[in-house]
Amino acid sequence: MILKAEDLGYSSDVCGYVKNDIGLVANDMTGPFGKMAKPDLLVCTYSGCNTYIKWFEALAAHFNCPLYMFDVPFSRGPETHAADIRYMMSELKELIVLCEKITGKKYDEDKLKDILRRSREAEDLWVDILHSAKRTPSPFDAFFEAVFFMAPIYVLRGSQECVDYYRAAKAEIDARVVSGTCPIPEEKFRVVMEGPPPWPHFRTFWELFKTWGVVCVGSSYSKVGGIWDFGFRHDPERPLESLAEYSLECYTNYNLARRVEMLNRYMKEYNADALVIHSVKSCRAFSMGQADMREVFIHDLQVPTLFIESDLADPRYFSKAQLKNRIDAFFESLEHQRIVAGKTA
Amino acid sequence: MYVAGVDVGSTATKAIILDENQRIVGRGLTHTGANVIKAAERAFAQARADAKSDDYEIGFIVGTGYGRYKVPFGNTQITEIGCHGKGAHYLFPETRTILDIGGQDTKAIKISAQGEVSDFCMNDKCAAGTGRFLEASASVIGLTLDEIGDVSMRSSHPLRITNMCTVFVESEILSHLARGKKVEDVLRGVNNAIAGRSVALMRRVGLDDEITFTGGVSRNKGMVTAIEERLERRVNVSPDSQFIGAIGAALFAWERTQKKVGAS
Numbered sequence: 001m002i003l004k005a006e007d008l009g010y011s012s013d014v015c016g017y018v019k020n021d022i023g024l025v026a027n028d029m030t031g032p033f034g035k036m037a038k039p040d041l042l043v044c045t046y047s048g049c050n051t052y053i054k055w056f057e058a059l060a061a062h063f064n065c066p067l068y069m070f071d072v073p074f075s076r077g078p079e080t081h082a083a084d085i086r087y088m089m090s091e092l093k094e095l096i097v098l099c100e101k102i103t104g105k106k107y108d109e110d111k112l113k114d115i116l117r118r119s120r121e122a123e124d125l126w127v128d129i130l131h132s133a134k135r136t137p138s139p140f141d142a143f144f145e146a147v148f149f150m151a152p153i154y155v156l157r158g159s160q161e162c163v164d165y166y167r168a169a170k171a172e173i174d175a176r177v178v179s180g181t182c183p184i185p186e187e188k189f190r191v192v193m194e195g196p197p198p199w200p201h202f203r204t205f206w207e208l209f210k211t212w213g214v215v216c217v218g219s220s221y222s223k224v225g226g227i228w229d230f231g232f233r234h235d236p237e238r239p240l241e242s243l244a245e246y247s248l249e250c251y252t253n254y255n256l257a258r259r260v261e262m263l264n265r266y267m268k269e270y271n272a273d274a275l276v277i278h279s280v281k282s283c284r285a286f287s288m289g290q291a292d293m294r295e296v297f298i299h300d301l302q303v304p305t306l307f308i309e310s311d312l313a314d315p316r317y318f319s320k321a322q323l324k325n326r327i328d329a330f331f332e333s334l335e336h337q338r339i340v341a342g343k344t345a
Numbered sequence: 346m347y348v349a350g351v352d353v354g355s356t357a358t359k360a361i362i363l364d365e366n367q368r369i370v371g372r373g374l375t376h377t378g379a380n381v382i383k384a385a386e387r388a389f390a391q392a393r394a395d396a397k398s399d400d401y402e403i404g405f406i407v408g409t410g411y412g413r414y415k416v417p418f419g420n421t422q423i424t425e426i427g428c429h430g431k432g433a434h435y436l437f438p439e440t441r442t443i444l445d446i447g448g449q450d451t452k453a454i455k456i457s458a459q460g461e462v463s464d465f466c467m468n469d470k471c472a473a474g475t476g477r478f479l480e481a482s483a484s485v486i487g488l489t490l491d492e493i494g495d496v497s498m499r500s501s502h503p504l505r506i507t508n509m510c511t512v513f514v515e516s517e518i519l520s521h522l523a524r525g526k527k528v529e530d531v532l533r534g535v536n537n538a539i540a541g542r543s544v545a546l547m548r549r550v551g552l553d554d555e556i557t558f559t560g561g562v563s564r565n566k567g568m569v570t571a572i573e574e575r576l577e578r579r580v581n582v583s584p585d586s587q588f589i590g591a592i593g594a595a596l597f598a599w600e601r602t603q604k605k606v607g608a609s
Contacts, residue, residue, distance in 0.1 A: 298464055299551075307466070321411065326467065329426035333462035336427070340459060 001027065002314055016282045016313025018055045025062060039063055041102055043095065045070040047253035048224060049285035066102070068095050072247060075254045078261075080245065088244035113236040115158035116243075120236065123228045125166035126153055130229045132173050133217040134270055137187035139176040142270075143216030144206045145183060147197055154225040188213030189331060192266045194293070195278035195286050196221045200315040208324055209276075212331040216276075218266030220259070221286075223251045227262075252285040259289070260296055267303055274304040274334060281311045306330040346404035348602055349392065350594025351385050351419060352428065353377060353412030356448030356476060357561055358384040360392035361591040362403070363599055367435075371396025372588060381415040389418065404602045407594040411449075420601070426454055426465050428593030433557040434460025435596055436589065437581045441554035444543055444572070444580070445590075446562035448476040451543055455550040466549045473509040474542035476562045482535045485515045486528055490565070493532050497567030500533035509538065533567065540571035557581040559589040 001023025002016060008026060010019050024031045029038070042060050044067065046052035053069065060067035070091050073084040096107045129149060133142040140146070149169055156162040176182070191209075193216045198205050209216075223229075227249050235242040251259065263275060275297050279290050290307070297303040308326050311317035347370065352359045354377060362371035373391030377384045385408070393403075408416030409428040416422075425445075433443045434456055443454040451474050455464040468474055476490070483493045504521055508514045514535070521531050539562075547556070556576070562568055563586040573580055585592065 295549075304463075322467075325411065325424055325426070326465075329424035329462065329465060332424055332427050333430075337461055340461065 001031070012314075013282060015049070015051050015055075015284070016311055018051060020313055021055070022058065025059065039065055041065060041099070042067040043070070044068070045072055045247055047072040047247055047250040049252055049283070051284060066098070068098055070095075070247065072253060075248065075258055077255075078258065080248050084248055085241060085244045088247055089240045092240050092243060109239060112239045116234040116236040116239055118160060118163050119158045119234040122153055122157065122162045122166045123226075123233050125163070125170045126150075127228050128170055129166070129173050130222075132177065133215075135177065136190070136271065137182045138190065138215050138217050139182055140173055141183040141216050143193040143197070143219035143222065144202075144209075146216075146219060146222035150222050150225060182215070184210050184213055184215055186213050187215050189274065189334060190215055190217045190270065190272045191274045191276050192217065192263055192270065192272045193219040193221070193276050193278065194263055194290070196224075196280055196283060196312040197278070198280075198310045198318050199312060201310070201318045201320070204318075204320060205310075205323070208320075208327045212327070212335075214331065217270035217272050218263075220251050220263065223262075225250075227251060230262075230265075256289040256292065260293055263293075263297075264301060264303075267301075274306065274330070276306045276308070279307065279309045281309060281317050282314060283312055304330070304334060346602055347396065347398055347401045348595050348598035349389065349403050349406045350428065350591040350596070350598055351389055351406065351408050351410075351416045352425060352588075352590035352594055353381055353385050353408065353410040353415060354425075354447050354561070354590070355411055355450070357587065358388040358410070358412070359588050359591040360385075360388035361588055361595045362392045362396040362398055363592075363595045367596065367599055369585070369588075369592065371398060372585075374587070377412065381412040382417055385412065385416045386418075389416075405598040407598040407601075409590050409594040420598070423594060423597050425590045425593075426452060427462055428590045428597065429559055430454050430456040430462045430593065431460050431596050432589035432591070432593030433559055433581075435592060436583045436585065437555065437557050439555040440557040440581065442547055442550060442552055442556045444547055444556065444558050444563075445560040446474070446476060446539070446543065446558075446568070447560040448480075451475050451546060453543070453547040453550045464550045466546050468542075468546070471511075473511060474539045474546075476560070478509075478511045478514065478539060479535065479562060479565065479568075481511050481515055482518055482532070485518045486522070486531070488528075488532075490561075493535075494565035494567040496529050497532035497536050498529075498570065500527070500529040502527075502530050503537055504530050504534035506531075506534040506538040509542065533571070536565075536567045536571040537575075539568065540575045543572060544575045552576070555581065557583075557589075559583075559586050561587050563587070 002019045004023035004026045005019035029036045042056055044052050044056040132140045152162045152165045232249055277290050279287050294305050294307050297305040308323055348363050350361045358375050358377045360373035364370045371392040372395050373388035375384055375387045406419045408419035408422045409425045413422040429443055429445045433440045445452045451468045453466045457463050480490055483490055508517045518531055558580045563582050569582050
């Protein structure tokens with residue numbers, strides 16, 4: 001798919017997710033999961049990354065269909081502005097009118113409230129799972145497992161299936177706690193992971209950490225589709241307002257100070273030993289500021305920090321030998337420091 | 346009981362043998378070439394011959410370097426980052442920052458007063474600023490790596506080399522030479538370009554204290570001068586600078602034997 005998109009003229013530096021999608025469209029809308037239908041309307045909110053703007057404009061031109069682009073104000077301070085929420089709500093109202101026109105159906109607020117009620121139920125269960133990583137040893141890997149566990153809340157949100165899924169997942173985690181089962185046989189290091197995973201080499205990447213007994217107790221990528229673990233929930237009593245709040249409260253819509261604050265909160269609340277920054281070559285939304293983030297954690301917050309690079313979608317940027325060398329050196333020195341500290345203590 | 350460290354680098358493979366008092370008694374050095382296992386065996390055999398240690402037992406062997414898992418006789422593996430920290434600390438105990446420029450990697454390593462790695466930064470997926478960059482530059486001019494240091498020291502008007510790409514730098518050098526520029530000024534420019542990049546890498550881990558320069562490129566006097574001028578201070582360079590990774594590996598091996606002795 002990536003090569004197909006590059007054949008069309010997309011540069012090697014363009015986001016791997018974009019090229020996967022464009023490649024799929026160019027491939028007669030057919031991907032590994034089957035064929036996608038042609039859209040009647042494209043809706044885009046780019047709080048995930050401003051690359052979405054051009055991405056969806058290209059799709060709209062290709063499909064020759066209307067595009068509703070949510071203009072999402074970037075987080076400019078420590079908190080979300082009330083004016084931004086009102087602005088997002090006005091956009092939601094515009095979208096409702098547009099949808100009514102295209103579909104010929106009336107907007108049904110009761111139906112939306114039902115959906116939000118079920119969303120909230122799934123969110124409560126998901127947060128319980130995320131919080132389980134506060135235990136030592138952690139029954140759950142809050143990065144390597146979380147990035148799979150998070151899928152239903154993004155693509156099936158508001159459905160009963162989604163609630164059922166998280167109920168089953170929560171039961172599994174509870175059972176792990178009872179039986180003492182953990183993602184790795186012996187937990188040695190607890191880390192917070194910043195950045196997306198290298199999907200084409202997911203297993204190899206995980207194994208590089210497993211070798212050292214590393215479990216991720218917190219991660220930012222598992223929050224790109226919503227940050228619920230600090231208390232936010234969709235509220236059926238305030239449907240449009242809470243949807244507006246949700247759209248603004250996205251990790252990649254946060255400024256650098258808020259990102260650092262959130263990761264540092266994970267470091268403390270989840271009792272982590274180190275921060276790992278997996279910088280992604282083709283992802284601007286994540287990579288921007290990560291070099292400064294590294295400085296802040298190492299020098300100001302005195303947190304051991306490992307900085308490694310590959311890509312989220314393009315297998316050509318994954319170099320196992322280089323990653324292994326950095327990961328081994330980092331945990332080797334953490335382990336050695338622990339042994340020395342143990343001796344002097 | 347003797348111990349050994351074998352550092353399999355991308356260009357050269359180094360072996361060191363230490364005696365029970367952590368004194369260096371044997372050194373081996375060979376080109377890595379295509380057969381990494383053979384190179385490790387060759388360097389180790391050289392070091393044994395140098396130490397005249399055929400009669401002694403080698404109690405523990407640590408492999409390091411990018412080919413550390415290809416040292417078939419090694420007891421364990423430790424990354425070259427840890428080993429350079431250990432080795433530099435052994436030779437220069439006040440060292441806090443290490444610059445290691447090898448064949449395909451440039452690393453800045455920060456160590457504690459005990460020689461433990463506290464932070465490191467490396468170049469990524471590109472040979473800019475590494476030994477390979479120097480080698481490419483030297484070969485355009487028709488010199489060997491060992492010659493370019495002395496030649497560059499004769500420069501009075503160093504040129505500014507702007508390409509950091511190992512492939513493109515060759516054409517930049519050729520165009521300078523075609524315009525009648527002196528070889529020494531070109532080489533000094535190459536050294537200055539690498540020094541600039543290396544110092545920037547060191548700043549990322551911190552530059553407060555004593556600095557030690559290690560790896561094959563530290564044998565190039567022109568590079569040492571260029572880095573010292575850029576930093577406006579002296580850096581430590583040992584005659585054994587190319588062996589520091591292997592020395593560190595051997596020191597780790599020595600520690601392992603001490604633990605064994607203590608346990609039994």
